[in-house]
């Protein structure tokens with residue numbers, strides 16, 4: 734794997750300033766969450782800085798790269814092309830940054846949609862992306878607090894927010910987000 738400084742510089746050159754700052758913030762938040770929940774700090778750092786590396790590519794470029802990397806585009810991603818930046822970002826990280834840790838790649842792949850039975854690192858990146866210090870939306874402070882009390886409950890809250898967001902805007906709900914929500918609720922009933 735390329736070293737952290739290399740990855741950080743690449744990410745900086747790939748992203749607009751605002752998105753780069755967001756990436757630094759996600760890295761910072763992910764490390765904090767990692768400390769709280771006992772995840773490997775370095776994995777949090779790498780997945781955090783790299784998670785949005787292809788976010789500023791055009792939709793056409795994302796399609797092209799998905800094709801190149803042999804990623805299947807589902808109908809929801811066709812309708813909402815920005816959903817591709819997770820899967821394409823993971824393939825890009827493997828290719829250009831030579832990241833081969835499956836957990837880091839999955840955390841990047843699934844950071845937007847989530848999925849059922851996420852690993853701890855996947856959960857950390859998913860939630861760090863939403864609560865980093867630059868985020869400002871209704872309910873963010875509640876979510877920040879919850880993230881450090883009960884990460885699963887915080888993810889369930891974010892799932893609900895995401896679903897409300899897409900409903901209000903007549904967007905499609907990705908089945909992986911539904912799978913994530915269902916899994917969390919089912920797990921909750923077994924407590």
Ligand SMILES: [Fe+2]
Nearest residue numbers: 784785788845
């Ligand atoms: Fe993202």
Ligand SMILES: [Fe+2]
Nearest residue numbers: 755784785862
């Ligand atoms: Fe992000």
